[in-house]
Structures are given as C-alpha cells and as structure tokens.
Amino acid sequence: MASSLQVFKFGGASVKDAAAVRNVAHIIRHYQTGPLIVVISAMGKTTNALEVIHDLRFKGADYASELAEIHHFHTSIATALAMDSAALALFEQQWNTLEELLRQAPTGHYDRDYDQIVCYGELLSTAMVHGFLKQEGIHNTWIDVRKLIQTDDRYRDARVEWDASLKRKSELASIVQEQSIALVQGFIGQNSAGYTTTLGREGSDFTAAIMAFMFDAVAVTIWKDVPGMLNADPKWFKDTVKLDSISFREAIELSYYGASVIHPKTIKPLQNKGIPLYIKSFIHPEESGSIIQENTAGDHLVPSYIFKGDQDLISFMPKDFSFIVEDNLRDIFETLSTLGIRVNLMENSAVSFSICIDKNDYKRGLLFEAMRERYAIRYNEGLTLITVRHWNEHILHELTAQREILLEQKSRQTARMVVR
Numbered sequence: 433m434a435s436s437l438q439v440f441k442f443g444g445a446s447v448k449d450a451a452a453v454r455n456v457a458h459i460i461r462h463y464q465t466g467p468l469i470v471v472i473s474a475m476g477k478t479t480n481a482l483e484v485i486h487d488l489r490f491k492g493a494d495y496a497s498e499l500a501e502i503h504h505f506h507t508s509i510a511t512a513l514a515m516d517s518a519a520l521a522l523f524e525q526q527w528n529t530l531e532e533l534l535r536q537a538p539t540g541h542y543d544r545d546y547d548q549i550v551c552y553g554e555l556l557s558t559a560m561v562h563g564f565l566k567q568e569g570i571h572n573t574w575i576d577v578r579k580l581i582q583t584d585d586r587y588r589d590a591r592v593e594w595d596a597s598l599k600r601k602s603e604l605a606s607i608v609q610e611q612s613i614a615l616v617q618g619f620i621g622q623n624s625a626g627y628t629t630t631l632g633r634e635g636s637d638f639t640a641a642i643m644a645f646m647f648d649a650v651a652v653t654i655w656k657d658v659p660g661m662l663n664a665d666p667k668w669f670k671d672t673v674k675l676d677s678i679s680f681r682e683a684i685e686l687s688y689y690g691a692s693v694i695h696p697k698t699i700k701p702l703q704n705k706g707i708p709l710y711i712k713s714f715i716h717p718e719e720s721g722s723i724i725q726e727n728t729a730g731d732h733l734v735p736s737y738i739f740k741g742d743q744d745l746i747s748f749m750p751k752d753f754s755f756i757v758e759d760n761l762r763d764i765f766e767t768l769s770t771l772g773i774r775v776n777l778m779e780n781s782a783v784s785f786s787i788c789i790d791k792n793d794y795k796r797g798l799l800f801e802a803m804r805e806r807y808a809i810r811y812n813e814g815l816t817l818i819t820v821r822h823w824n825e826h827i828l829h830e831l832t833a834q835r836e837i838l839l840e841q842k843s844r845q846t847a848r849m850v851v852r
C-alpha cells in the first residue's frame with residue numbers, strides 16, 4: 433500500500449509562547465486523519481538556557497535561579513493555555529526526571545553530560561504540546577524518539593546509525609502507522625550504550641528528515657516564521673524573494689554556503705528517497721511556501737545571496753620560498769583537520785595558500801602555533817564572505833560598491849568574495 437504519511441517539523445519559534453502553541457494545534461487539527469509524525473523543538477530559547485545550566489553545574493556553580501526561570505517559562509505557557517493537571521501530567525513527569533538527573537553529580541564527561549541535560553528542551557516541549565493537543569481533542573501519541581534514532585558516541589554532534597535505527601523502527605512502526613498522529617522530539621537520539629545524544633544545534637530539521645526516511649513519508653513540511661525559502665537573509669536584505677521551487681542539489685549548495693533556512697544535513701535522506709520538502713509559514717499556512725525536490729527547472733530563476741560575517745582570511749607562505757605543492761597542502765590540511773577548523777573558501781598561488789574561516793581566536797592561536805615554524809603567516813580579520821548563486825556582473829557590482837575586495841572566486845553558478 434502506498435504510504436500517505438507526512439512529517440511536520442515545528443521549530444522553537446513556533447512554540448515560543450501560548451499563542452504560538454495554539455497556532456500549532458490549529459495547523460495540526462487540519463491533518464488529524466493522519467498518518468502524521470510531528471517533530472517539535474525546544475520552546476523558544478530553552479536549549480540555550482539549558483546549555484547555561486549544564487555549564488554552571490559542571491563548574492560547581494549555583495544554577496537554581498536559571499532552572500526556576502525555565503520552569504516558569506514553561507508553566508506560564510501552560511497557564512496561558514489553561515492546561516489542567518491531566519494535560520500537564522507528562523510534562524510534570526519529564527520535569528521531575530530532569531530535576532532528579534540534576535541532583536546527581538556531574539560525571540566529568542562534559543559533552544556527554546551536556547546531551548543528558550540539553551535534551552530536556554525537546555522532552556519538555558513535546559510533553560507540553562502532547563498534553564495541550566489532547567486537551568483540545570486532537571488525539572496523538574507521544575513517542576520518545578531516542579527509542580527510534582540510534583547514533584554513534586559523538587556527543588553534541590552525533591551521527592545517525594541508520595541500520596541500527598531501522599531495526600528499532602519495527603518496534604514502533606505499528607504505533608506510527610496506526611495512530612493518526614505521533615509526536616516526537618527533534619534534535620535528540622541515543623547511542624548503543626543507552627546515553628542520550630544530540631545531533632548538533634538546530635538539528636530538529638534533520639530529525640524530520642530521519643523520520644521521513646525511516647517511515648517512507650510522502651512529504652516533509654518545515655513550518656517557519658518566514659514565507660518559505662528566501663533568496664537572502666531578511667536580516668541583511670530588505671527585498672527578499674521567495675524561491676518557489678528548487679532542487680535538492682540547489683538546496684544543498686545554498687546550505688553549504690551558509691544559508692540558514694534548513695539544517696544542512698536535512699536534504700540527503702530526503703534526496704535519497706525522493707521525498708519532497710516543503711517550507712511553509714506557520715503564520716500563513718494556506719500559502720504555498722517553497723518546495724525542494726528533484727526537479728532543477730526553477731534553480732536559476734532567482735539569484736541567492738549568502739552573507740557570512742566575522743571571517744578571518746589567513747595566508748601561509750612556506751618560509752623556504754618553496755612552491756605550494758602537495759606536501760605543503762597535506763601539512764596545512766592535516767593541521768586544519770586535527771584542529772577541527774572548517775574552511776569556507778581557499779585559494780593558492782605559487783608561494784602562498786589562503787583560507788577563509790569563521791572567527792575563533794582560540795583555534796586560530798593553535799593553528800598559528802602549529803604552522804609558525806615552517807610558514808610565514810599573514811591575516812586579516814573582521815571580514816565578510818559573500819556568496820551569490822546565479823550571479824551577474826550587475827549584482828556583484830552593486831554588492832561590492834562600497835567595499836574592498838580581498839579575494840574573489842567565480843564559477844559559472846557561484847561567485848564568492850571576501851570583502852571588508
């Protein structure tokens with residue numbers, strides 16, 4: 433039988449207050465006949481707040497007021513939603529588990545402890561939404577997604593173990609299929625040792641794609657506070673344009689260059705199974721939004737702009753004035769890889785090799801220390817990396833009118849400039 437399963441994802445902004453949660457219920461109500469998997473993130477900025485708590489606790493500092501703040505934030509939403517104690521039961525249960533966990537001493541494993549605590553953002557938010565939907569008469573099953581998604585041990589940046597996860601699927605497949613609506617947490621998983629892991633900040637989009645892949649959904653919809661995938665960040669640009677339809681390939685390119693609408697890992701599982709991804713506005717759910725799918729016909733219609741601020745441009749020149757050849761490159765890349773420094777752009781000339789990286793003074797210090805003996809190093813900081821997909825000369829001219837260009841690279845589809 434052909435699947436009709438859909439996956440919805442609601443991010444932190446779509447559950448940031450009572451009105452937002454009501455709106456989520458309003459959208460879900462239209463899809464009650466299901467089957468539907470709903471993935472939800474932590475409410476508002478709860479993940480950041482939990483990060484602070486973890487850090488304070490780890491240092492042995494007091495965090496009681498920060499914890500009370502999180503409790504207050506959630507319970508005020510519940511109060512504004514007029515949730516009764518039955519509707520709040522699962523939330524209370526999750527809250528008690530969190531408190532119990534916090535009463536134990538930190539284990540000394542910073543990243544592992546982080547995941548055990550920070551996962552509560554999603555556990556609390558889904559528990560709350562579950563109760564509210566129930567109270568509103570929208571039948572749904574709350575599922576602990578950690579029972580479904582198995583990952584490796586890389587805490588805070590875990591990789592999905594697909595085969596193991598697909599084995600766990602059988603346990604819950606019937607629940608997901610029979611129930612009209614299954615509610616799960618974004619962002620979190622579990623390793624084979626039974627510890628909670630997280631998929632990297634903003635990872636809930638990826639969870640939606642994992643669910644769609646595992647359960648062969650017909651479509652994924654990410655509900656956002658923007659009308660769809662825009663050609664530029666409205667923070668930088670006044671006149672943004674919606675991309676109505678772009679290909680998986682184009683979406684991967686855009687997120688690789690830094691477009692922040694969807695988490696970069698989201699596309700691959702969907703592309704692999706040909707599952708279309710819709711980006712829609714939770715404020716105007718009736719509008720068409722954007723669709724990301726296999727067809728490439730719409731890719732070239734609108735130029736996209738991606739700005740990355742706080743960039744360092746660093747040049748290495750071998751002190752013995754040797755050419756930049758494989759040996760130097762291996763040397764440089766090995767150091768970058770060991771330090772976990774991601775290169776946003778690179779360029780080599782006869783006797784120098786330049787990289788553009790995100791500002792991180794600590795890592796830059798380590799990099800210089802490792803390279804100083806063999807290379808003369810020059811660098812500029814406080815730069816912006818501009819990427820334009822489907823560029824033309826007029827656009828580039830306008831973008832760089834008042835700026836000094838330190839480095840420029842153009843291919844047929846993509847122009848990139850490091851500017852001051």
Ligand code: ASP
Pocket residue numbers: 443444473474479480553618619632633634635636637
């Ligand atoms: N709550 C997590 C975060 O804020 C995951 C997400 O929002 O996608 O990073």
Ligand code: MG
Pocket residue numbers: 443444445473474479634
């Ligand atoms: Mg978030």
